[in-house]
Amino acid sequence: MHYQRANPDTGGESFLLRFEGVCSDRIACLLVNSGRGVDIDDLLDESRGEHLAGIIINNAHPECYCTLGENARDDVPIYATHQTAQIIATALTGPHARTVDQPETILEQMVVVDGWHQFVNGVQLHPVPVGHAPGAAGFLFEIVDGKRYRTLFVADEYTVRQAGGYPGVSLDLDVEIDAMIVTDAVDQPVQPALTEACSIICERANTGSTVLVTADEPTGLHVAGLLGRLEQSRSVTILGRIATLWEEFGYSAPNVTIHPEDRVEALGSGSIAVATPTTPVQGLSGRLFEELSDDPDAVVVRLTHGEATPMSASRCMVQSLPWRNLPTHDTLSTVIDAFTPVQVVVADRNAAADRGGPSCDSFVWCIEDDLVYTLFDGARWVAPAEVDPDTEHRIRNRVSDRYEEPLLSEHGPTIPLPQYSEPDLAAEGINAETVHEQIQDPVPQSEPTEQPATPMPPPAPSDTTAESSATDGGTTSIGASLAALNERLTTVQSMIDGRTHRASVVNAGDDVYLFRIRNPPASFEHGQEVSLLVTADDDHGLNPPQESQRQAGTEPTDDGSDTETDSEPSDAPTEAA
Incomplete structure (x- = not known):
């Protein structure tokens, strides 16, 4: 069995598996996802007898099937779960249908898999839950040679959490896994x-x-x-x-x-x-x-x-x-530890980070390019060249010999299917309390009340006083201090001359904050630029009457509290925002 990434530079969601020796005169090839930039003609070497025997679609995100019409050869089955097949069929028909080549051919060749299904002689496949998205599935392969069999689990994109009501990867799947093919993990939890x-x-x-x-x-x-x-x-x-x-x-x-x-x-x-x-x-x-x-x-x-x-x-x-529902590196390690496979193939979509493969007691292939790699040589799973002989010997010895066991497809345990159940917010990874806290208005609505007058600032010291202080041994930075004080006084004076009003902070994500104005004046226009003076409630005693509000904005404080601002229309950019 050989592995080749089909589009590492244009998405990375697709790869080709080649099975030698299962057909007498040909090499049966299986395309997993027909994503962006995939061209099956460039991948197959027909002079060696390679032919496309099937296509698997793991989930119904458009990037997994956008080139399906270009790569679906005549009578080549397209395997998917019932939900994934239905989503694709709905997307390709009716009003506003997605633009994909040969939609009729795709729908005619779609094969719904809801149990063990023979791919080619000696190779069976079965869908298994992997979370990630509604209807998504991984596929368990049973590769048979006489009474002997080996297993391959193609998980690709997955979660151990529920996703849209569909279960994630089961960590207690009652099947021993020899090899896994997974997508690299993300750095931050989703x-x-x-x-x-x-x-x-x-x-x-x-x-x-x-x-x-x-x-x-x-x-x-x-x-x-x-x-x-x-x-x-x-x-x-x-x-x-x-x-x-x-x-x-x-x-x-x-x-x-x-x-x-x-x-x-x-x-x-x-x-x-x-x-x-x-x-x-x-x-x-x-x-x-x-x-x-x-x-x-x-x-x-x-x-x-x-x-x-x-x-x-x-x-x-x-x-x-x-909305990238993918595993973290901890999740990847947890899944590998649960199955303890001999071999793990990681399709590295984050090669620039140069993090290396997961730390586990398996042969790990981190593949970034589109070269062809031999995973199974007809006798055993292949170890990467960098694995030393002692490590290789230890990993091989810890794997139980399953060669003479009854076939999974005939006598094995019941394999779960991706089936919908009532979604649970906590199981989905949604923190309902955080949602509740974020949308609560931190400043209660109330009727305008009379506020105490704004105190006037103390008079600035004269130049004579400054000179005297310096001569009498005062700080030599008094000039800079006076300049800062005068700037502050100018700012305070502008607040007295203008008007302030209250606003609350809205976290828009990605370090973007919006400022919601209380009773904004009619003079506001979309896209208008204003100059802002931003102060937190606790920083001063300024509380002018709310009925005299003018154009304003706010800036978030450390604790996310409301801020009071003072602003006037200006030709200058809004630096505080």
Whole structure:
């Protein structure tokens, strides 16, 4: 068996497995995901008898099947779970269908796998839960030679957490794994990013904004199910293909309503709408974006799996948030330790970090290029060249001899399937308490009250006093101190001449903070630049009457409290913001 990455420079989600000796005159090849930049003609060497015998689609994110129409040869089966096959079928048909070559051919050749299925003679495959996204699956392979068999677990993108109601990788799977193929892990845990995305969406809606969430089909189903179960979310409306799939799968959530048809009227103040595609320049989300683009109070939240495409100018806010439900390095180590395979192949999508492979008692291949690597030589699993003989001997000796055991596909334990159950926010990695805290208004609404007058600053010392202090042994930096004091007095005077009002801080993520103004004046305009003077509540005693507010902004304090600001229209950039 040989392994080759199919698109390491354009996504890295695809690879090719070659099985020699299973067919009498040919080498059977299996493509796992048909992602960006994959060209099967460039991968196969037909002079050696290589032919494409099948394609696996692990999940229904578009980047896993976007070149499927170009690579699906006649009568080549395309293996997927029922949910993944249904999502792809819905995405390729009906209004606003995704642009993929030969959609009819893809649907005709799609094979739903819900148990053991023969790939080629001597090789069986079975889907297993891997979390990550609704309907996603890994595949367990049984490779048979007479009565002997070996196992390969293709996990690819995975989580041990629940994802959209689907279970993650089971760490107590009652099967001994010889080899695993996994995707490299991310540096930061994903749970805070998912929680932050839900918090921002709910916060925007709770301030009265119209919120449009754009995502691909699996992510849309995922986030809609989570938002619908958060007490802090308002009405969540799912539209178009996501609504169609929600109905077909029989999902439900307390705050979710569905509209399979294109209904622009579903957009409303304080509401959350979820639609496809992620980049709202076409399709249903493109139509909805056009409706909101001139509304300065509207917010478009794009849930992305990678780098976000820049958007054209609009008056509404457009924000891209990461939704990459992938394992951390600790999770990768936990999964490997649970299965203790002889061999681990890591498709390294973060080669620039140069972190090396996971630390485990296995042969570890960290593959960054598109070369062909032999994983199994017909007799045993191959160790990388850098593994020393003593380590190789130890790893081989600790593996039990399963060559004469009954075949898994005939006499083995029941292998779990990716099946939906009611999502649990904690099991999904969502911290509902954090969401609740983030959207709470730190400054209670109240009627304006008379405030004490602003105290006048003390008079500045004269130059004569300064000279005398220096002559009498005072600090030699008195000039600098006076300059700073005069600057402070000028600032205070501007506050007295102008007006201040209260504002609260909104954390928009990615080190971006927005400032929500209490009763903003009518003179405010979208895109207007203002000069800001920012002070925290505890820093001074300035509390002018609220009814005399003018243009202003705020800057976050260390504890996230409200701030009082003072500003006037200006041609200068807003440096404090």
